[in-house]
Amino acid sequence: MKKVIRMFWRTSLIVLLIHFASFGALAQNASVTVDTARWKENKDRLVVKGRSDTLNLVFLSDALTGKELATAQADDDGYWIAKVNGLSISPCYVRAVSGGSTTEARVKRTGGNCSSAGLPPELTASVYTNKLCFLCHGDEGEGIMGSGGDIQGKSAYDTRRAIAEELVHTGIDVTPQEIKALVKFLGNPTPLPPLETVDFSDPEQCRICHPRQFREWSGNMMAYSALSPTFSALEALGNAFSVSHGGSGFAAGDHPTALFCQSCHNPADTLLGSFPTLSDSNGHAMRDFATKAGRGGISCDICHQISGPDTSLGFGRLGDGIANTAFVLEPGDTKFGPLENPEPNPTHGSAHGQDINMQDGYLRSGEFCGTCHDVRTPPDANLADGVDPVTNEPFQRLENLFTEWKNGPYGPINNTVGRVVTCQDCHMDLGPPEPAGSYAEGETTVYPRPRYVFERDQVSTHYFTGIDIALVDFPGQGNEDLDENGNVIGQVQRRQILMESAAEIAVSAPANAVSGGTIPITVHVTNSGTGHNLPSGFSQERQIWVELIVSDNNGQPVYESGTLVDTAHPETGEMEPDGNLDDEDLRNLVGPNGGSGVIDPLTLEADVIHGPDYNRRHEDPPVYQGLANFGNEFIRIPVDENGEPMRDDQGHFIEEEVFMPFLSTHTDNSFSIPALKTVDVRYDVDVPIGIEGPLQINVRLRARAFPPRFLRALATGRPDLVNEKMVDRNRIVDMVSAAPVNVQIQ
Secondary structure, three states, X not given: OOOEEOOOOOOOHHHHHHHOOOHHHHHHOOOOEEEEEEEEHHHOEEEEEEEOOOOOEEEEEEOOOOOEEEXXXXXXXXXXXXXXXXXXXXXXXXXXXXXXXXXEEEOEOOOOOEOOOOOOHHHHHHHHHHHHHHHHXXXXXXXXXXOOEEOOOOOHHHHHHHHHHHHHHHOOOOOHHHHHHHHHHHHOOOOOOOOOOOOOOOHHHHHOOOHHHHHHHHOOHHHHOOOOHHHHHHHHHHHHHHHHOOOOOOOOOOOOOOOOHHHHHOHHHHHHOOOOOHHHOOOOOHHHHOOHHHHOOOOHHHHOOEEEEOOOEEOOEEOOOOOOOOEEEOOOOEEEEOOOOOOOOOOOEEEEOEOOOOOOEHHHOHHHHHHHHEEEEOOOOOOOOOOOOOOOOOOEXXXXXXXXXXXXXXXXXXXXXXOOOOHHHHHOOOOOXXXXXXXXXXXXXXXXXXXXXXXXXXXXXXXXXXOOOOOOOOOOOOOOOEOOOOOEOOHXXXXXXXXXXOEEEEEEOOOEEOOOOEEEEEEEEEEOXXXXXXXXXXXXXXXXXXXXXXXXXXXXXXXXXXXXOOOOEHHHOEOOOOOOOOOXXXXXXXXXXXXXXXXXXXXXXXXXXXXXXXXXXXXOOOXXXXXXXXXXXXXXXXXXXXXOEOEOOOOOEOOEEEOOHHHOOEEEOOOXXXXXXXXXXXXXXEOOXXXXXXXXXXXXXXXXXXXXXXXXXXXXXXXXXXXXXHHHOOOOEEEEEOOOEEEEEO
């Protein structure tokens, strides 16, 4: 059977030399290294050691076949080790991937007796050709890229050069060993046995035809979802807390993640049954058991293999296809998209995903996002009737994002803007500062051969920018380059633009005040740029707050709220103040010694008291001072011996704020600002006697993905996953500032 491949001679010899550079040179430019890779034949064990950034995960695979070998994690000093047992023969080369960097190394002490993870030669060749040739060219040149030039009769050197130029040109990651194997195989082809069908494609495979979409996805929180150390640590603490209180993990039975966290963060491994029971996990985080498919988190095949909503009833599900992974995932060759009549292609089948009414493209709808972005957690197990005492619902609304959108001014029920604006219209369009629903126009695939490019009027991006960024090294976080549409690529920069466009702020104050009197100040905060509440998502751990500083004519503060103070945090290794305010807690709550206070990682209880910036507006009578934070709250309501929520003498529930979802009886989502609504925050500022004016009022709105106290609880409970370095990376975003206001003193 003749094998054909097209030859491109446009790539320079310099590119080829770089492409064929040694493994050692590759390692020098990477943030991950392999220092030693040795085969211990007497134990059938492969031992690989190296270095990476602190606490980063390292994924080890066979460099030739891509077969997964092990997952390791760097320690506090950046060293990692992986021991792979049970191999019948050593791989020849290993590949280590960490933090977006890749390096490869030859395995030593194999005595020349190595193979591609023990695969027989004909199957190894099958892996190569399917990975690198047939996906595009097909078996006889009928593939999406068609036939190229005949390589029969050419020298091995010319064939290697032709293949290398083609693959470098198309951006396919391939090793010199793979090219040599291809040349050998193509020169003397044998019938190819069929490869085992896989449920989920490697996103790298999708990259070949969809490089733009892959690039945008690879740096976003969808790709990060299964690897996030904060998610993994919170899940681990929740499971440990549940077991210590007689439960079986934060879900049902002894399978701690199958019904909850992992089903949205890692749907592939949840479906494949990759996770052990909690009793068999030996304290490991569930991400340690993730497969290569699962480590991609919300990968291409997750969204594009969802055919429609799951309208069955289940915990937290009301039969409307919303919340707690209420989607139908159909792994296989067919990929679902928003187009009603998708163009056929030889790489995979294409179909039109249907919504609950079988009327519109499901992937275009807000309901598609609502399958994961409403999260409903179990009620307090001590309650007799098993409902949230405040809402009377049989669950708590941990994440209420979809419902906020659906019932808000942009949704289908109470729409006030003239048309439904979906989640995709903001998070998959060209993005701020462009209007919602402004999509790119152009090609669905960008492989440079026009006869295989399909034009579309609207092409969506896959950045999915939000308030979260990676707190460890991860691709695409701080990239200041611009994409083909003129928008910045980096998630850090995109988040800044997004948050700046989310809200408006203004200040009202009298023009004059009396020495020894009080200045009534009102700060007006408007959620002007989001389709849901502000903040939203995991809103009980989000912080969006007002910083207000009233200064005298020498710039000295007369009153301040929402400001931060640099302190030490010995519980996570910061023994002295480090000059960084991003890692400091707000001062509405402080520890007994005046520090930020801590959360016990075992009991999850917070050792905090009211601080100097405590919000006193709810007191009777109200005192209009203290922090204005729009983050929602976890509330614990004591339960009596009969399972009834306890009330005070006036019949109100006795409420106490807690800082972990596992302790809450009610999730209070009333603090966040609904879309297009304005919240007025009043401050009564005392004017010192004898002070000279004018006084100046400066106000800004600030945001942070997590409270530092929360991250330090994760770090003290699971120091193998979270550390002080990650707390420092939890940067504050300055959203918007008001024009300064001067008040004259009479």
